Amino acid sequence: MTMFMNACAFLFRVLTLPLHVAELVGILSFYKRVFPIIVNKVTFSYNDKMKDKKRELFQNLDKFYSTKGSLRILEVGCGTGANFEHYPTGCKITCIDPNPHFKSYLEKNMAKNDHLVYDSFIVASGENLQAVKDSSMDVVVCTLVLCSVKDTPRVLQEAKRVLRPGGAFFFLEHVVSDPSTWIYFFQHVLQPLWYYFGDGCETTRATWKHIEAAGFSDLQLRHIHAPLFFMIKPHIVGYAVK
Numbered sequence: 001m002t003m004f005m006n007a008c009a010f011l012f013r014v015l016t017l018p019l020h021v022a023e024l025v026g027i028l029s030f031y032k033r034v035f036p037i038i039v040n041k042v043t044f045s046y047n048d049k050m051k052d053k054k055r056e057l058f059q060n061l062d063k064f065y066s067t068k069g070s071l072r073i074l075e076v077g078c079g080t081g082a083n084f085e086h087y088p089t090g091c092k093i094t095c096i097d098p099n100p101h102f103k104s105y106l107e108k109n110m111a112k113n114d115h116l117v118y119d120s121f122i123v124a125s126g127e128n129l130q131a132v133k134d135s136s137m138d139v140v141v142c143t144l145v146l147c148s149v150k151d152t153p154r155v156l157q158e159a160k161r162v163l164r165p166g167g168a169f170f171f172l173e174h175v176v177s178d179p180s181t182w183i184y185f186f187q188h189v190l191q192p193l194w195y196y197f198g199d200g201c202e203t204t205r206a207t208w209k210h211i212e213a214a215g216f217s218d219l220q221l222r223h224i225h226a227p228l229f230f231m232i233k234p235h236i237v238g239y240a241v242k
């Protein structure tokens, strides 16, 4: 079975070779402008189907107010700001994303969610949060981001650095399926094509292993089956305390 899967995946890699070459020579950079349009559309359906999961997850934000009574949230890979509606009134949001073309969608969502206080939108990757001071955040949020970052352990170490002691890293991410399933098979076979469609997204990551290894003091992590397209059904959800 593994040989058949690898052969099919190889075939898809060959079929996507022109995309790979286009990426190498920079022709695909226009997709950075198109991707926010796609994410903006997909977010409506994702949020609708994942409403209860998000509500349940973000209810836990209440536990991480600072002793001064404030809640400072850093959203890494913020995209269009898909989680804003779930954040409690008055909390202060800093947004980071390496793709500047999300800004207009983000601003629309900020205007819609005027119960929050917006600090800034910083164009940077999660691997390098140098614009954010050590121990300056109560919460760091990553949703549907760790599937695309170049270096997951580095992003988690940066999240830990900017969190105050006792602060928490919140996550909701699609992950690789169990190897005994057809989902696992198709995640690996279709991955070469999915990568380009999803602007670097990988469906084959066991992201929970990195979170478990990141050295948080308390980890609340659940594997769930999301009511979504089969390739991204397996999800992990939870939070990890610094």
Ligand SMILES: C[S@@+](CC[C@H](N)C(=O)[O-])C[C@H]1O[C@@H](n2cnc3c(N)ncnc32)[C@H](O)[C@@H]1O
Residues within 6 Å of the ligand: 039, 043, 076, 077, 078, 079, 080, 081, 082, 083, 096, 097, 098, 099, 102, 124, 125, 126, 127, 142, 143, 144, 145, 148, 149, 150
């Ligand atoms: C599928 S979108 C998810 C957006 C949003 N978090 C949500 O839940 O709708 C993936 C996001 O991750 C961002 N991203 C990709 N690589 C990143 C990196 N290395 N560091 C931080 N964000 C990254 C993309 O620009 C995009 O905004």
